[in-house]
Amino acid sequence: MEKWDALVVGGGFYGLYLAEVLAARVPRVLLCEQAGDLMQRASYVNQARVHNGYHYPRSVLTALRSRVNFPRFVAEFRLAVRSDFEKLYAIARQTSKVTAEQFAEGMRRIGAAIEPASRPIRTLFDLSLVEEVFRVQECAFDAAILKRLMTDRVQRAGVTVRLNTSVERLWPQPSGAIRVRLAAQEVMAGSVVCCSYAQTNGVAAASGLPVIPLKHELAEMALVEVPKAVRGLGVTVMDGPFFSCMPFPPRGLHTLSHVRYTPHGHWYDGLPGEPHAPAYEVFALADRRSAFPHMVRDAARYLPALIACEYRDSLWDVKTVLPRSETDDSRPILFRPDHGIPNYHVVMGGKIDNVYDVADEMAKRLGWESPIGSEAA
Numbered sequence: 001m002e003k004w005d006a007l008v009v010g011g012g013f014y015g016l017y018l019a020e021v022l023a024a025r026v027p028r029v030l031l032c033e034q035a036g037d038l039m040q041r042a043s044y045v046n047q048a049r050v051h052n053g054y055h056y057p058r059s060v061l062t063a064l065r066s067r068v069n070f071p072r073f074v075a076e077f078r079l080a081v082r083s084d085f086e087k088l089y090a091i092a093r094q095t096s097k098v099t100a101e102q103f104a105e106g107m108r109r110i111g112a113a114i115e116p117a118s119r120p121i122r123t124l125f126d127l128s129l130v131e132e133v134f135r136v137q138e139c140a141f142d143a144a145i146l147k148r149l150m151t152d153r154v155q156r157a158g159v160t161v162r163l164n165t166s167v168e169r170l171w172p173q174p175s176g177a178i179r180v181r182l183a184a185q186e187v188m189a190g191s192v193v194c195c196s197y198a199q200t201n202g203v204a205a206a207s208g209l210p211v212i213p214l215k216h217e218l219a220e221m222a223l224v225e226v227p228k229a230v231r232g233l234g235v236t237v238m239d240g241p242f243f244s245c246m247p248f249p250p251r252g253l254h255t256l257s258h259v260r261y262t263p264h265g266h267w268y269d270g271l272p273g274e275p276h277a278p279a280y281e282v283f284a285l286a287d288r289r290s291a292f293p294h295m296v297r298d299a300a301r302y303l304p305a306l307i308a309c310e311y312r313d314s315l316w317d318v319k320t321v322l323p324r325s326e327t328d329d330s331r332p333i334l335f336r337p338d339h340g341i342p343n344y345h346v347v348m349g350g351k352i353d354n355v356y357d358v359a360d361e362m363a364k365r366l367g368w369e370s371p372i373g374s375e376a377a
């Protein structure tokens, strides 16, 4: 039987990043990805926003952590970061959970740059529905470039990557090692780090380990060609049932997502009385009729030029959050060391830049000497 020092489940951004980190500590690291390619799920299917705090006016901790992680991410992944657009946060007059004043004050308090948008930009908005428009400092990342960077990095770190290799079940061994059943073979691993995001509970459920309470949403983002007036912009209307229109660099288009219409349904996993529902299986069965017409009609009320968006396609995936995020829209990390058995560690980051918090927490909780996660890799 093959022996590995560490086995990582999932070849998304988290799995790749943590595999590299592990490879700096132990010699034989195996990363198993069930799909035929890396970074094809949530690490590709997302709004591509490198968060800098603005999106979380109701969760000071998440906003602050975003502020801390933003410069680190931008410096480390500068080749994948796009900042060649003007980023705007507009505050709706009605049903917003924050006022413009509260928003601006909150952002100043966490040190996030913010200023009123210029007059020509303001005139793009329907100011009877929008109280204020702010120009802020936020970026987008190109998931295709990020994938190339991370693929090179894990290769250089000596990580063995196996595609089309699903991790199915674990058995603890008296030595502390873990026997792992992959699709076509069994291997032995000193530790297993699960980075399977929407499928966080899959391996645990199959192995008789505790299932962690999670909320899953079937999410759609429309990919659109925006009209000229909006082309150099990334727009988010806050804070409630509104929308975002963000550049999506890998396709040269924008994503249009809407708090009301992007989720096409949700389900819970691991709550008392709720059986474990494998996320990708639910996803595969879901009806995927686009809600783009609803998204664009509502978004154009606030930013009328958007009515001329041309629909190209939709990106669909499962968005997974902790149930507590429902109330304050926070994005805490999930890190469960020794989950159910020794040396089985489960992580889930609610957003891309949280990888630093996960890496630092792993270093702290597993007693590693220095924080892991190199800024200058």
Ligand SMILES: Cc1cc2nc3c(=O)[nH]c(=O)nc-3n(C[C@H](O)[C@H](O)[C@H](O)COP(=O)(O)OP(=O)(O)OC[C@H]3O[C@@H](n4cnc5c(N)ncnc54)[C@H](O)[C@@H]3O)c2cc1C
Binding pocket: 009, 010, 011, 012, 013, 014, 015, 032, 033, 034, 035, 038, 039, 040, 041, 042, 043, 044, 045, 046, 047, 048, 049, 050, 051, 165, 166, 167, 168, 195, 196, 197, 198, 199, 202, 203, 219, 220, 221, 317, 318, 319, 320, 348, 349, 350, 351, 352, 353
């Ligand atoms: C609609 C949407 C919008 C978002 N917008 C943003 C945003 O703007 N900014 C931001 O920072 N974050 C955003 N996020 C969150 C962000 O995308 C995730 O936090 C991040 O991508 C998670 O990375 P990951 O590697 O954990 O997950 P994934 O990229 O999903 O990777 C998990 C991998 O595990 C594999 N896998 C699953 N089960 C197994 C198994 N049993 N064996 C082997 N492999 C397995 C999967 O195939 C997959 O490749 C968004 C998410 C969604 C869904």
